[in-house]
Amino acid sequence: MKHILKAEQFTDVAFVDKLCESAEKLRAEDGKGKILNSLEGKIVATLFFEPSTRTRLSFEAAAQKLGAKIVSTENAMHSTKAAAGEALPDIIRIVNQYADAIVFRHPEIGSAEIAASVSEAPLINAGDGAGQHPTQALGDIYTLKKEFGKIEGLKIAMAGDLKFGRTVHSLLPMISLYKDVSVYLVSPPQLRFPEEYKKPGIKFEESENLDAVLDTVDVLYVTRVQKERFASEAEYLKLKGSYVVDKASLSKMKKDAIIMHPLPRIDEIAPEVDSDPRAAYFRQAKNGLYMRMALLQELLAKN
Numbered sequence: 001m002k003h004i005l006k007a008e009q010f011t012d013v014a015f016v017d018k019l020c021e022s023a024e025k026l027r028a029e030d031g032k033g034k035i036l037n038s039l040e041g042k043i044v045a046t047l048f049f050e051p052s053t054r055t056r057l058s059f060e061a062a063a064q065k066l067g068a069k070i071v072s073t074e075n076a077m078h079s080t081k082a083a084a085g086e087a088l089p090d091i092i093r094i095v096n097q098y099a100d101a102i103v104f105r106h107p108e109i110g111s112a113e114i115a116a117s118v119s120e121a122p123l124i125n126a127g128d129g130a131g132q133h134p135t136q137a138l139g140d141i142y143t144l145k146k147e148f149g150k151i152e153g154l155k156i157a158m159a160g161d162l163k164f165g166r167t168v169h170s171l172l173p174m175i176s177l178y179k180d181v182s183v184y185l186v187s188p189p190q191l192r193f194p195e196e197y198k199k200p201g202i203k204f205e206e207s208e209n210l211d212a213v214l215d216t217v218d219v220l221y222v223t224r225v226q227k228e229r230f231a232s233e234a235e236y237l238k239l240k241g242s243y244v245v246d247k248a249s250l251s252k253m254k255k256d257a258i259i260m261h262p263l264p265r266i267d268e269i270a271p272e273v274d275s276d277p278r279a280a281y282f283r284q285a286k287n288g289l290y291m292r293m294a295l296l297q298e299l300l301a302k303n
């Protein structure tokens with residue numbers, strides 16, 4: 001695999017499992033304070049045309065923990081010559097002159113594929129608009145395995161903005177690699193999960209009612225209503241706050257269920273939930289770091 005663009009590239013469950021094992025190994029080595037240097041001499045570029053905290057910083061931390069160096073544009077829409085009208089393929093060709101890998105985020109669906117088509121260096125899609133976010137999904141798969149030991153047989157609700165939320169667009173195809181998973185897609189009708197990301201082999205139920213599935217599911221994967229994708233503020237305000245997970249929700253959930261969220265949250269998970277051991281979202285963010293180390297190593301390390 002040269003570029004990482006979408007979840008559908010991951011067709012081999014053994015490969016995904018291997019990445020999770022490698023993430024786990026890197027975590028153990030990191031925990032022992034070992035200096036890792038498998039990417040020594042490499043330069044990773046992070047080229048972000050959209051805001052980011054977790055994805056960019058975790059990739060940069062991951063690269064540095066492996067001994068690579070970083071060149072970065074955190075606000076590329078304004079701070080690169082995109083602002084002067086330079087075309088994306090040219091920007092990518094130029095970054096190729098300096099870096100060994102490119103971590104790329106952009107507001108347009110399909111932009112990562114366009115960028116990768118002119119990139120000799122491995123290019124990683126770190127979110128293309130309302131399209132996909134495959135490295136988040138890999139981190140989420142690692143989280144599910146770590147929390148439950150296995151993914152087979154889990155009942156997973158994905159709730160919130162399933163139309164524009166790119167993390168679930170990548171997570172669902174990735175989950176379809178595992179057997180007997182049931183997925184409950186819970187959203188307002190305007191924010192339904194797009195057909196194109198649904199995969200055969202997964203049992204779906206779609207509804208608007210989160211309360212009705214709370215006592216059934218092992219995993220509640222909450223997403224933010226994606227303000228930046230709406231045509232108007234008024235439309236966003238109508239749907240913001242569609243679901244709020246709070247202490248009352250927790251009281252209906254199984255004792256060994258978990259709550260995940262790619263973050264950032266706005267108001268869809270009340271802070272009172274954070275102290276419950278079922279709140280897995282901060283653990284999930286840490287897992288993303290080790291999965292990104294595993295991925296960078298897979299793409300860049302000399303074997």
Ligand code: NCD
Pocket residue numbers: 054055127133136166167223224262263264
């Ligand atoms: C997500 C994203 O950017 O798609 N954040 C992340 O990468 N962890 C989710 C979001 O912004 O809602």
